[in-house]
Amino acid sequence: MDQKIMDFRSDTVTRPSREMRRVIASAEVGDDIYGDDPSSNALSEYAAEITGKEAAIYACSGTMGNLLALLTAGRHGESVLAGKSSHILCSEVGGAAAIAGLCPYELSDEGGIPSPEEIDRAARIDGDVHHARTSILALENTHNYAGGIASAPEEFAAAAREGKRLGFHVHLDGARIFNAAVRHGVPVSAYTKEADSVQFCLSKGLGAPLGSMLCGSREFIDEAVRWRKRIGGAQRQLGIAAAAGLYALRHNIERLAEDHENAALLVKLLKAGGVAVEEVRNMTNMVFFPLHGCRLSDAEFEAGCREKGLLLLAISPRRIRLVTHLDVTRADAERAAEIISEVLSS
Numbered sequence: 001m002d003q004k005i006m007d008f009r010s011d012t013v014t015r016p017s018r019e020m021r022r023v024i025a026s027a028e029v030g031d032d033i034y035g036d037d038p039s040s041n042a043l044s045e046y047a048a049e050i051t052g053k054e055a056a057i058y059a060c061s062g063t064m065g066n067l068l069a070l071l072t073a074g075r076h077g078e079s080v081l082a083g084k085s086s087h088i089l090c091s092e093v094g095g096a097a098a099i100a101g102l103c104p105y106e107l108s109d110e111g112g113i114p115s116p117e118e119i120d121r122a123a124r125i126d127g128d129v130h131h132a133r134t135s136i137l138a139l140e141n142t143h144n145y146a147g148g149i150a151s152a153p154e155e156f157a158a159a160a161r162e163g164k165r166l167g168f169h170v171h172l173d174g175a176r177i178f179n180a181a182v183r184h185g186v187p188v189s190a191y192t193k194e195a196d197s198v199q200f201c202l203s204k205g206l207g208a209p210l211g212s213m214l215c216g217s218r219e220f221i222d223e224a225v226r227w228r229k230r231i232g233g234a235q236r237q238l239g240i241a242a243a244a245g246l247y248a249l250r251h252n253i254e255r256l257a258e259d260h261e262n263a264a265l266l267v268k269l270l271k272a273g274g275v276a277v278e279e280v281r282n283m284t285n286m287v288f289f290p291l292h293g294c295r296l297s298d299a300e301f302e303a304g305c306r307e308k309g310l311l312l313l314a315i316s317p318r319r320i321r322l323v324t325h326l327d328v329t330r331a332d333a334e335r336a337a338e339i340i341s342e343v344l345s346s
């Protein structure tokens with residue numbers, strides 16, 4: 001018998017739906033480097049419109065979108081303030097330093113968004129000759145490694161405004177900013193209007209197979225276009241991917257609420273089964289729990305769940321992550337909780 005595989009490793013594992021594939025197959029395309037791809041242009045215009053920015057460009061990945069923002073807003077030898085556990089500092093292979101030449105200064109980000117006081121503390125703007133002068137503040141929302149926390153618009157605005165007051169370019173790593181907007185019941189512009197640039201992923205909960213968008217002022221995006229070409233990220237018949245992205249933005253934002261409900265259900269069921277789930281305020285589509293006290297190694301635990309049809313991820317040693325998305329159902333969440341209890345008690 002074929003066992004159904006429930007993939008909770010990430011929301012990046014979503015596959016294009018039948019309707020999205022139809023849209024991809026019939027996409028009008030041209031050469032995007034000549035500005036001739038109608039589907040790419042339509043996606044950029046729509047992304048700019050919903051984020052309230054003047055312009056937007058497609059990037060191959062969220063990592064590239066963030067890197068383009070850092071390259072465009074900073075200069076070699078300056079510094080970027082970013083969360084200690086931010087994706088930019090932890091999971092982008094050191095690109096901020098290695099490619100953009102920016103010295104990273106860490107902010108405490110246990111709660112997701114650092115406080116204005118924390119930003120003041122970390123900023124290097126005092127003219128001290130020993131310091132790499134700060135030019136960029138990078139904020140992440142929702143915050144992945146802090147537990148998928150969706151910071152509220154006011155909290156986000158307080159940090160962003162402090163960054164602007166200090167004269168920094170404020171970049172939002174909004175890989176999952178639509179999850180934050182849906183969680184708080186606000187339009188995404190409630191966040192993006194506070195930042196100078198925003199990167200968001202089409203390829204995560206929105207369900208497109210590829211890509212991210214970087215949005216900002218016309219001047220900023222014109223410069224980012226040059227950087228994208230320089231690092232080899234400009235592409236030709238981009239409409240094949242862009243059409244999927246536009247479809248995702250038009251159809252898959254509101255439904256993120258279902259993912260949040262399924263994650264909340266998972267937390268409830270795991271807790272009822274005695275699992276020490278990490279409880280965060282304003283949770284979205286991620287669930288984390290520690291493996292402390294379990295005699296299985298991380299790999300054994302993953303394998304035990306896999307045998308029963310559940311894929312999940314040891315995101316760091318002794319810390320397990322599950323992510324809900326449009327390819328997992330409420331029944332899958334219920335079954336996942338059962339499997340986890342079975343494997344933990346085996």
Ligand SMILES: *Cc1c(COP(=O)(O)O)cnc(C)c1O
Pocket residue numbers: 060061062063064066087088140142144173175176201203212
């Ligand atoms: C996934 C992610 C990225 C990077 O996106 P990729 O498309 O995987 O490169 C950036 N920031 C955050 C917070 C992410 O979760």
